Amino acid sequence: MPDAATLYGLLGIVLAGLGAHAAIVQRDSIRRLLAINVMGVGVFLVLIATAYFGPNQDPDPIPHALVLTGIVVAVAATALALALLRAFERSDDE
């Protein structure tokens, strides 16, 4: 019987794979961005799963801190990407 950490960890890996695949296969920028974000969630899941020791046990805080950092970084990047996208669409026939 696998435990929760394994389950979520594996889910994370699969999500990362799905994200990576879509990021390569999809051609639309917004879709790619979504894919990369999904991939990020997958990686974060692996980290958090690693930190999880049980429903009533304190987890390892370091991966938590890492993932927090990762989320902020991911949002920053997403924001920049979307701004670029919108600027691109505005810059029609320059």
Add this chain to the structure above:
Amino acid sequence: MTEMLILAVVVLGATFALALLGMLRQGTPTDRILIAQLLGSNGVGLLLLLALLQEQLALLDVALVLAILSVVVVIAFTRRGKEQADA
């Protein structure tokens, strides 16, 4: 007690998943916005139970934030439609 709580959590999770998947299946676009609403109620319920189960009162704060943000998401969704109608 704990076992019953676990049972409750599982049932709620299943209910939630069922509703979500159902909505995804039949989905008109607005149905998907409904999902955010659903998250506001089911998600918060799930968090409350988890708070008890995992003895983590901090999850109440998460529930609070989730409740607020699910509305924000609803507003964001629907405002979009408004703009579009204006356009």
Add this chain to the structure above:
Amino acid sequence: MGVMLTERSLSTLKRGAALALIWLVIAGPEPGSWIIGLPAVLFATWVSLLLAPPLRHRIRLLPTLAFVRYFLVESLRGGVDVARRTLSPRLRIAPGQIEYQSSLPEGAFMLLFGACVSLLPGTLTARVEGRSLTLHALDIGSDPLAQLEELEERIRAMLRERGEGYGD
């Protein structure tokens, strides 16, 4: 207190007090929390007043409590009703739209009215324009108008025009 409180500062105080109470509820009793709490409450109050100007009506306490009780019961009924309808094998619904003209003052109370309608059995507010309300009813045959009127009456009971109770 030498200075007579103006209407505005009074409602500001009330708003502030309500928000401070909420802070207390979410942040807990620790006094240190007010280091952040005080500025947060002040800021929130300011913003709140900016967004939603003070009401022109006063709320009466007892009818309000009665309203809360009514509301709780109705929403319980609403939940049970919708559960019964969905769980019945034939899915007893006959959806339809209704327009409703309210006599409540425009603004906050209309909004409250709209919100509460959504929690009553079988009705859902779909649009509020001024005093007119577009409703969606789950069972158009069950005559939702009666309960709407009751709701409107109870809301009206809660409020009192400003100046009604006090002199100028």
Add this chain to the structure above:
Amino acid sequence: MNESMSLTIILPLLGALLAAAWPRRGVFIGITAVLLSGLAVGWLWFSLLADGPSHQALGGWDPGLGIRLQVDALSILMLSMTALVALAVSVYASHYFTRRSQAERFWPLWLLMIAALNGLFLAGDLFNLYVTLELLSLSAVALTALGGKRAGIAAALRYLMIGLLGSMGYLAGVALLYSAFGTLDMQQVAAQTGDDPVSQAALIVMTAGLLLKSALFPLHFWLPPAHSNAPAPVSAGLSALVVKAGFYLVLRLWTEVFPDTLSTQGVTLVAVLGGGAILWGSWQALQAERLKLLAAYSTVAQLGYLFVALALFMSAPPGVARELLFGALVLMALTHAFAKSSLFLAIGVIQHRAGHDRIAELDGTAQRLPATTFAIALAGVALIGLPPSGAFLGKWRLLYSAISLDQWLLVVVIGIGSLLAAAYVFRVLGHAFGRSALSVQAIHSVHEEWPALLLALTATLLLGFGSAWIWPFLEHMA
């Protein structure tokens, strides 16, 4: 000692904050910050020479719990490269931007990029590297889009996506490593890696991510548009410095974190890709119609050399030849940094003067800019790998190792690559000698022409004739 390590990161960071808060003084703040952080690198040199390689636990927490900065021969060389190139490019940039608003946006991002590079070269923590990588790529992307042209924005967008994908791959590896070894400190991780599945999986995803970021063929497709559409000083920084970051990390990971994990097949694959990069990049550079595109494809090819060298290094038996190959590799990276930045700056001058950078129409312009043309020639010499450039020495050792290891295919590839490089460089220089309606008027704008020339001279004369100390200095690394 320890202060100087932090200062190389903090000073440009402070500069960036100041420049962001006070954009009117951007040029002054920018040049000052670059100078000061260069001085900090100088200080770091002194301490390194006095005390040898060292590290510092930031915040005073033990590595593992806290983050470690480390400095050794390789990192100080990379830092120095960054400092010098950044200084020259900054001087150039101080007069490059014609629109004030562009200049004001340039400096904070430019300084952030330098801070990120310095941070990356000093980092001793795997997760911290992820953050610095992201800082680097975000500032680089923002700089790429600075021109505001549609093509530049599109290129920046693609660059960003690729960068994100790459760093996600890297981060996946980090996550796996942490879950297995319970630490993020590079040395502590290194002590536990082996040829177990965890190390291998982590190595593969991290390397794949970084290869994407460092544009190794065939993952290079994003680089040419990004590097060729950015403003000239930005292109210089990107091509000279930023792509090196990915390569540097691969180098660190392979040699220090995963020395026992790497498989022969992996090394072979990278060698093959490197060879592909050399041929494809050079060929595309030869086909390019615009100077900047040529320079960008040349970067693809040059990265190929670096990776080929790395692959050879990994497969070389221990010994003097291997140590020397390491030196050669670093020297090639350094030479390329100076040469390529020089090339881009020079192209920028031409673009300014001629209003375009189409190779076929350069005849008239090049002759009026003798110093710039000379810079292009010298940079070109370094890119081809001819004497007296540092790349000549590097390529000599590279070929030496390839021959010693019986890698004749690589020898052939490097040979063809060199000839193609010569072809594309001299395709441009041919125009410099082409006849034109001449009114010989040299421009004498020190800011505009000299940075490129000085960089080119560094790549050729200084690194060619004055770099003998680099090898023994790097000896312990191999």
Add this chain to the structure above:
Amino acid sequence: MLDVISLLLIFSGLAFYLAGTIGVLRMPDTLCRLHAVTKADNLGLGLLASGVLLQLSDPLQMLKLLLIWVLVLAASATGGQLIARHTLDQKPNGDPPEDAR
């Protein structure tokens, strides 16, 4: 004893959640589903929250729970309206153009 009441409340809450879900699955259109989601789920949450409330010791935490419930209540009441209006606004034209893509 308290546990039993608490569990009773929680499970009856669950029942309403379930009803809401079935509603979502069975109802013919968005507006009808909205009924199910707002009313049944709110009641479910209310019951569930009161069940959880009984397990808490700190009165402020209890109040916080209450606050959350009120919040969800208000949110779904008004949020529901927004969605309903959105649905109505779109009905004449059918789906917005980009959904057709």
Add this chain to the structure above:
Amino acid sequence: MKAGALLYLDLIMVILMLVLAIGALHARSLRHAVILFIVFGLVVALAWARLRAPDIALAEAAIGSGLAGALLLAALRDRRPGDDATRRAPVWQSVAVGGLVTALVVLLAWAFLEVQGGRANEPLANIVQATLHESGVSNPVTAVLLNFRAYDTLLELTVLLAALLGVMSLGPQRSPMRAAEPMAAGLIGWLIPLLILAGGYLLWVGAHAPGGAFQAGALLAAAAVLAHLGGRREFQLPGHTRLRLLAVAGCAVFTLVGVSTLLGSGVLLQLPSDWAGGLILLIELFATASIATALFLVYLGGHPPSWNSREVHPDA
């Protein structure tokens, strides 16, 4: 037994996330994809809660889903009709990439299972617990973020700043929204003060319980976004200089604290034990302001009247 039963919940969540992720990645309509992604984020927030990571659950809900969602929707709105969002690689490529990715996934999964098989109890978690009292805060995540690995956090703030500078350099993105209809306006009217309180609370509570500058900043930013969505013109944005200073302040205060420790002890960001709590609060305070400003400005796409006062961009 206990953990075993809970696994059913986990299974449900896993399936849910998979379905949502696949939907978000491959839905035929782009708008559906975006909506599904936002929902995916909210479900992920629940998963974080389930994994005892409330800090992350808060951040995911607020930043990952809330703000990213608002950003995505705004980008969708700017989409020119006719852009083909369904374009994707040819099937053979898709299959080839799929094969490659599958191989990688299998490899990673194998490695991960290997780890799970013989995972030692994390020594580092114990070190954090043992060192917590020196950090000045009692929430271990905050201790890691703002003390043990404060350097990472400083750089992370810098990343956000870099993104902001990048967005600003692209110029303004949008004109103000129209005023909201009364229902939405009423909702916004009471949500925003609540968000402000919640933000303040998370900032305060971060020291000893889940929460902190990022979650707080994100909530405040969400409040601002909400105000913008409501088209409330009551909010005059502060002048661009002040906004800029506000966006830089968090990083600047953090850096200055770093520099002063560098000057004092020779070690960057070595917070003296006695002062650590206060310093952390100081840093978090400014960080919250900056994060909120940055996230909001990023949403607005730079400051409407342009980064540089001299150039006046016409409000489109």
Add this chain to the structure above:
Amino acid sequence: MTLSNSLPALIVASSLLPGLIIFFLREGSHRLRSVLNMFGAILKLVLVAALTWGVFQDDFFETRWQLAPGLELVLHADALSVLFVNLSTLLWLVTTVYAIGYLEHSPHRSRFFGFFSLCVSATVGLALAGNMFTFVLFYELLTLSTYPLVAHKGTPEAVRGARIYLAYTLSGGLVLMLGAIWLQALVGPLEFVEGGLLSQLPDELHGQLTWIFLLLIIGLGVKAALVPLHGWLPQAMVAPAPVSALLHAVAVVKAGAFGIVRVVYDVYGIEFASDLGLLMPLGIAAAVTIVYGSIRALSQDNLKKRLAYSTVSQVSYIALGTAIFGPLGTIGGVAHLVHQGVMKITLFFAAGNYAETLGVHQVSEMNGIGRRMPLTTLAFTVGALGMIGIPPVAGFVSKWYLGSGALEAGVAHWVLPVLIASSALNAAYFLPILQRAWFRPAASSWPQENIPARRFETHASLFLPPLVTAALALLFGLFAGAYWSPVEWAGLIAEREYLR
């Protein structure tokens, strides 16, 4: 820093530094540039004289500068390098005088003279190179510094010719580099030693050594214009006359030929090379080149092109001499390095004078030119006769030694026919020119008379250099037995090669 370890470096620097300074001179500072040029050329001559004297005394001169571990820049003077250094220094001085006159009014003079000086620095560095690495380094530098000279005119043909030149020489340089690196991988950094060192290697490496030899010879053969690697040479004649003179007589082709001599004698050792059976193929390649070049020269109407093919042919005498085992062949080959240099430079100077003064480019336009430009044509005649091998011009001496060497080595059966055929062909393409120049009546007008005849036929700086070099060609032939003659010096080299 003593003279013995700095003199080689100083010799290189004496042209390098003026060259670098010239780059930065303004176009108009004609006088300063000329002064710098002449100063460098004369200083170099003095330094080289000192070096020559020292080497003659068996003194030891060596400059070392480590560029990287195992990659050392070694400048080293031995008898062979001194010979080449003398040739290039002497001819540089003369060419500089000529070039100053020739380019008086053309644009880009700073650039031209800068690269001109760099080119000579590279040649001298190549001559003094003490190991393969240094040799390759200067070999490539030579390519780089000559490219701008070839392209100097900037016409499409010039740019095209330069491109072809570059394609050939860079490829050659690469092949040479590969050979050198392979050699280093096999035996370590190898210094040039009279007699070579490779013979001590174990037998199993001989196969590889043969391949390396092939690579080295191909690499060098490009510059030495061995058929079929000669394609660039006729193209490169688009360069201005002083450049052609330099390319054909001093720098480029000589660098190739000199390299072949170096590789055979001082890397492999003539005996070892002979043992490996490498000399015969080299000799045959040289022979084929000699005949082929001459045949092609026959059909060229363009004077410079005819001279270019002549160079293809003549330079291979050096390779041929190298391939003939035995001191006499060596002397013939090495001496021809110098002899061909002075003769060919004379011919190119003369050709340049015709073009610059009268606009005469084609052989067919040269009718009666001897009367219009007697001094130039006199020099041309001396050069041409030397090429044919008519005594007492220097060319005869080389051919004599080559023939004797062939007899000595027992390869006369194919070398002598080649020599005879080549001489006959030389005569066939030079004598008609002389006949036209002296004995045919002049055409009514010259194609483009730029410089009118006043006191002399043209500027002094144009007609004096060919006279000087023609005189040298005569002197080297007449006084072949004098102790300072190239032949004697070649004898010294041969003595050292075969006796150590």
